[in-house]
Amino acid sequence: MKKNLLKSKLQKIFIKHQLSIKHSGICADYLIKAELMGAQSHGLVRLKMYCDRIKKKLINPKPKIKIKKISSSISYVNADNSIGFVAAEIGINQAIKNAKKTGIGLVAVKKSGHYGLSSFYAELAVKKNFMVFCFTNAPPALAPHGGKKTLFGTNPICFGAPTGKIPFILDTSVSMINRGKIRRAHKLNLKIPFGVALDKFGKITTSAKEALLGSQLPIASFKGSGLAWMVDILSGVLTGSSHGGKVKDPFDDFSGPQNIGHLFITINPKIFIGKNYIREIKKNIKIIKRLPKAKGFSSILYPGERKSKIYKKNLNKDIFIPSKVLKEMDQLDAI
Numbered sequence: 001m002k003k004n005l006l007k008s009k010l011q012k013i014f015i016k017h018q019l020s021i022k023h024s025g026i027c028a029d030y031l032i033k034a035e036l037m038g039a040q041s042h043g044l045v046r047l048k049m050y051c052d053r054i055k056k057k058l059i060n061p062k063p064k065i066k067i068k069k070i071s072s073s074i075s076y077v078n079a080d081n082s083i084g085f086v087a088a089e090i091g092i093n094q095a096i097k098n099a100k101k102t103g104i105g106l107v108a109v110k111k112s113g114h115y116g117l118s119s120f121y122a123e124l125a126v127k128k129n130f131m132v133f134c135f136t137n138a139p140p141a142l143a144p145h146g147g148k149k150t151l152f153g154t155n156p157i158c159f160g161a162p163t164g165k166i167p168f169i170l171d172t173s174v175s176m177i178n179r180g181k182i183r184r185a186h187k188l189n190l191k192i193p194f195g196v197a198l199d200k201f202g203k204i205t206t207s208a209k210e211a212l213l214g215s216q217l218p219i220a221s222f223k224g225s226g227l228a229w230m231v232d233i234l235s236g237v238l239t240g241s242s243h244g245g246k247v248k249d250p251f252d253d254f255s256g257p258q259n260i261g262h263l264f265i266t267i268n269p270k271i272f273i274g275k276n277y278i279r280e281i282k283k284n285i286k287i288i289k290r291l292p293k294a295k296g297f298s299s300i301l302y303p304g305e306r307k308s309k310i311y312k313k314n315l316n317k318d319i320f321i322p323s324k325v326l327k328e329m330d331q332l333d334a335i
């Protein structure tokens with residue numbers, strides 16, 4: 001489907017679900033951006049889930065979002081159960097504003113929901129020449145190291161830095177693959193890779209259905225479990241949001257709003273070394289890229305490079321929508 005046609009269709013669907021024109025546009029843009037970045041796990045397959053939660057009044061379509069100033073650098077956002085995209089965009093923009101004044105911005109967001117890819121928000125900060133950390137917690141998917149039951153989310157860690165060219169954006173879940181890939185595989189009857197998830201009996205599985213009933217594996221064993229815990233503390237405990245396994249799964253827990261927390265930290269990269277920053281980061285990347293390559297590699301990519309290339313390549317192409325997802329969209333449009 002052509003991008004503008006898709007944007008107006010999505011915007012119309014969100015407006016029909018009572019979101020404002022502005023908020024509908026923000027949501028439509030982020031869903032399309034996920035598709036263009038090759039992250040279909042966080043794109044159109046999630047549209048129905050967001051709409052279902054709005055219909056059940058678990059996402060507030062008309063939130064009264066409040067920003068409390070704690071200091072010139074620190075702000076606290078109460079997102080009033082808004083859709084995550086809108087809450088996170090407000091949060092990161094406030095963190096950018098704060099860092100412009102003081103060199104560093106720290107913004108906590110509470111009462112939010114699933115916000116898609118962390119890199120959406122990291123990019124906004126990097127485009128304004130700030131370094132950035134974005135954290136969000138997510139519903140139970142991983143068992144803590146030594147535990148039997150899922151509790152931590154796939155809790156992504158995202159760090160961005162301006163490079164003068166394509167930004168460095170490391171944006172990774174702390175699980176072997178993100179949960180959206182498993183959800184999408186389940187919806188489209190696809191297998192998941194070997195070695196990323198266990199079934200409910202603790203056996204490795206390539207069935208998406210069994211993996212959703214079982215648990216996902218963290219990256220690097222207890223280290224990944226530790227990182228997931230860290231993100232739960234930063235995004236959940238520190239921000240006054242749900243934590244300790246209490247974030248509700250947006251797809252199958254309709255017992256209340258998700259109450260997800262996000263934490264954004266923005267840093268002016270010139271605070272210590274002034275305008276030498278760009279020279280030094282370029283030097284750093286050059287040194288690493290010039291290293292001799294391992295067998296099977298023709299280049300060393302930095303995080304964000306590959307996704308940026310995919311995005312640029314897809315920008316002028318039509319977006320492929322699986323027939324099952326297209327049908328859902330038409331049904332949502334018909335209400």
Ligand SMILES: NC(=O)c1ccc[n+]([C@@H]2O[C@H](COP(=O)([O-])OP(=O)(O)OC[C@H]3O[C@@H](n4cnc5c(N)ncnc54)[C@H](O)[C@@H]3O)[C@@H](O)[C@H]2O)c1
Pocket residue numbers: 039042114115116117118119136137138154155156158169170171172173174175176177178179301302303304305306307
């Ligand atoms: N909102 C949520 O609750 C939630 C939860 C989990 C994940 N997510 C999102 O899902 C997205 C995907 O997560 P993922 O874990 O599947 O990421 P991924 O495995 O696709 O990529 C992880 C990181 O590795 C980098 N990378 C990939 N290939 C590389 C290469 N060849 N060389 C160097 N670097 C490379 C990427 O740029 C990225 O920064 C992220 O954007 C994340 O924010 C969201």
